[in-house]
Amino acid sequence: MSSLAVRFEGEQRKTFRRLLVVSGVAHVALALALVSMPTLAPRTVLPGVVTVDLVGLPGLPAPPAPEPAPAPAPEPPKAAPEPKPVPEPKPEPNPPPPVQKKTVLPEESRQLPKPKPKPVAKPKPPAPSKPREEAPAYEDVLASLRKEKGEARPTPEARPAAAPEAGTGGARAGVPVSPRVAAWLRSARNHVRGVWVLAPGFRTQPLETHVELHLDAAGNVLGEPRVTRRSGNPWYDESVVRAVQKASPLPRPPEAGRWPFVFRPEDY
């Protein structure tokens, strides 16, 4: 079991390392583009024009040239040699078209209905047993307040791994949360997640980005969001910044000022 997990981790690390490389290259490329570009409008990132000469590409979309029809049609498909075992046990009409597996297959009757592991219609990305994380729910917060076991418990921050980084602006362990704040945290989360677009390929990766938003009393985002912790994947960070900018105005915050946001894809 643990070796399975380790292997799984390994896969992730590999993907992640690859992404790091990609991101590194992208950064270098961007840096080069920035350095080499003439100064135009002050804040505009203007990558140099890349000219792609399609004429020069060797027959890119041209299909493989169809092979000429041989003079003697070698083989009427019907007569395809067939004394051999069905080469591919796929329900694919193999060389000899007459064999339509589906009808040939016997024992249809003793087919047990497939035990569906889960009745989900979609394959959810892996990491099956990871507990799903949620921002602290209102009820949870209330409950923890009610408990009053000695000192105030930290907000139910589901993710111990994030704790060491929390000081950089993320979820702050040890901050007690009033019901009003908890309600806002929840509505702000729902509001932002509704406009956050992420390519499916990134959804299953252990990415985490922290941003700080300066909100006025009405929930408008003032100025640029400040990224306080990057995920290591620039595309992911971009999607987050895009989302918070598009989310403006947010639900009215309990008070104006700077608020930290933590973004994680669904499974981590």
Next chain:
Amino acid sequence: MLRLVRALALLLVAGTARAEDRPAVIVTDPGGEAYRAAVQRFGAVGEGRALAERVRGEIVKGLEWSSLFQELSPKAFLGPVETLALDSGPAVACPDWRQSGADALVEGEIRQGAAEIEIEFRAWDIARCRKLLRKRYRGDPGDARRMSRSIADDVVEAFTGQRGVFGTEIAFVSTRAGAAEIFVMNADGTDLRPATRNRSLNAFPSWSPKGDAIVYMSYRYRRQPHLFRLVRGPGEPGLLLPRLNSGRAQYRGVYAPDGGRLAVVLSVDGAPEIFTVGEDGGNLRRLTRHRAIDVSPTWSPDGRRIAFVSDRAGAPHVYVMDADGGNVRRLTFDGSYNAAPAWSPDGRWVAYQTRVGGQFDIWLIDPEGSVNAPLVTHPRSDESPSWSPDGRKLVFQTVRRGRSDLYVIDVTGHNLRRLTDERGADKSPAWGPYPR
């Protein structure tokens, strides 16, 4: 009472809080459907104007095909519908576009000469008012469509970090011209054309990692199944394994991700077995040694493992082994007939077909066998999945409308689309790599 005091205290604390003292809003599970893209009609003069509308249409199609963009109708534009000449005014008016609801803006120009056209475009991230990409394509006037498709893929990549697959191709077997021949089409089903015309029987197309060749099985030579390689450009397809004794039936060849060798299925004493062989046909190594049928190899993206189908347990199931034939492990246990495995480009999944009742559905299982879930289910058979190079989509064959057709679906289970049009049976799709 105590609680009230406590709450007040909290509020006081919050009143003086800095960001790092405040609780974070934790956002998970992105729920935004797609970016909204405003695509302008590119600025053009003369004959270019008619072309501009077509280019726009093609870009929109490509963006929407990625499932990550939705077109913002030009009727909703607060900004100009057509890209204005560069010197005629200020740059992009982001507030207007934002108000129109656009997340992305694609603008550009077309210059049409006698023998050459040039399309330049710019992609804007409207939320941040930043130009993400600026690029210029130049080519034959007949290439306008290809350029437009590339532009769409470029924009998808600029926004998401993952290149679109609109510009890729799918090879498949079709009887639309009579005999079972290999055909190639664009990934959205357009521009369909024949790759073989030998009027024999051809099957199991598979791409080289560079996309410059297709390996397939054909009965065109000595009326025996042989593997052929068809290379782009002029030239005849040749035998893949010219030095191999042709008394041995050759059923399927699949390139390793590094392109240097292939996994091939050859018959040994009547039973198909899996081998690896160098691209030049040398260095043949046998991987499976079992009297059972061992077929349908598919490589893990790192080239270290191979999934395949064997009926050694009595019924066809998917197995995994190392690329040297060691460590054979059974992967599927459910169902009575599992076949056609396809390892995803990101390595996370093996798609395969499984019989449910009297027909096949397509399921995904992870290579360790811990997650197994349906992707495509239908009362009629869905078979032969093949992954897009970005791992976001699969193409498969289905008889849900009668004759076998090819469909694509997102790995999320959304956006099912039909690619082919019931002219003959279309089967055995193989999604090609990114063009290079």
